[in-house]
Amino acid sequence: MPTSRVVLLPGDGIGPEVAREARLTLELLVSDVEIEEHLLGGAAIRATGEPLPQETLDACLAATAVLKGPVGDPEFDAADVRPEQGLLALRVALDTYANLRPAVLGDVNVLIVRELVGGLYFGARGTREDGTVFDTCEYHPRQVERIVRRGFELARTRSSRLTSVDKANVLETSRLWRRIVDELAPRYPDVQVEHMLVDNAAMQLATTPEQFDVIVTDNMFGDILSDLAAAMTGGLGLAPSASLSDGGPGLFEPVHGSAPDIAGTNAANPAAMLRSLALLLEHGLGHVDEAGALTRAVDAVLKTTHTPDLGGDATTEQLGAAVREQLAVDATAALSYGA
Ligand code: NAD
Ligand code: IPM
Ligand code: MN
Secondary structure: OOOEEEEEEOOOOOHHHHHHHHHHHHHHHOOOEEEEEOOOOHHHHHHHOOOOOHHHHHHHHOOOEEEEOOOOOHHHOOOOOOHHHHHHHHHHHHOOOEEEEEEEEOOEEEEEEEEOOOHHHOOOEEEOOOOOEEEOOOOOHHHHHHHHHHHHHHHHOOOOEEEEEEOOOOOHHHHHHHHHHHHHHHHOOOOEEEEEEHHHHHHHHHHOHHHOOEEEEOHHHHHHHHHHHHHHOOOHHHOOOEEEOOOOOEEEOOOOOOOOOOOOOOOOOOHHHHHHHHHHHHHHOOOHHHHHHHHHHHHHHHOOOOOHHHOOOOOHHHHHHHHHHHHHHHHHHHHHOOO
16 A cells, blocks of 8 residues: 555644654554644644645545644634634635544434535625624535435445435525435435434434434534534543544544643643544545544543543543553554454
């Protein structure tokens, strides 16, 4: 296999702290990988004035896969040029429209499939003469079709249950969404599909999350519901994501943000970033065995070692080191059993 090129974007806040653990783990797991670090977000604005410098964008476009820490910094809260703009522009440039956000704990195993490059985040916006400020939610049928198809296909690889979440009782874009789900459904007769309004979906996720298998939804509903799903399955520090296009490099990043309240204290939970690395190994590099080994190692370490968000006193570095130790132990055990 030719050498893979992984672009690592440490980002802001706790980003560099969790990215360091991911880098050390990737270096341990895959020998033939080139890792290139670039600036994105607040760090990039400080260095270049832009949240997504051309150099970073070029490297990402040429990469096999991109591993990204969170971006965002209160320093830029009132600024015109913001870190988050760099992230949104990167997602569009890579056309990573399918954002997979798994949330797993006990008998809860839900996969949120979030549309990532359309909707309210990208529609027309501005200020009218009378001072009214507006953002608009826009979807072209093609944008809906491709994400809904992904939802059906992913449901097929799991328990074949798909919940499409919208606000069709109010929004035109949601009625388009629902129509397209209904049009595609006959092509997937093996998938059991239901529609659910987003307010009810939030309530159902908070009360009986085990009822869900795959949820497919628009950009903003997916953003909100995925934080809720993370909270229902152990917290934001554990939740990874994979953002996929139809062929180019995928973008792999935790669901959580830059956590300015704990940045620089070595207290961030690196599990979400390490699980995002596992998704990169599987979907981005095709290293399925290494992905499985890393997932098992993170799960094993989380049984005994906890960062403060989970009530423990382990540091970011200690949790990362424990995962690498576990990987070494598991590899030795596999050798001695001839597995
Ligand atoms: P946040 O996810 O950063 O933090 C919410 C709460 O969860 C905080 O109390 C934080 O300490 C905690 N938390 C988050 N991740 C954690 C981890 N790995 N370990 C331990 N605790 C963790 O959300 P926020 O405070 O609303 O946003 C902060 C900044 O992050 C904003 O600028 C926002 O735009 C940005 N953000 C970026 C991304 C991304 O890059 N994908 C995602 C979400 C938010
Ligand atoms: C996420 C974040 C981003 C989003 C922000 C930082 C633009 O909240 O990845 O969930 O809303 O997509
Ligand atoms: Mn979010």
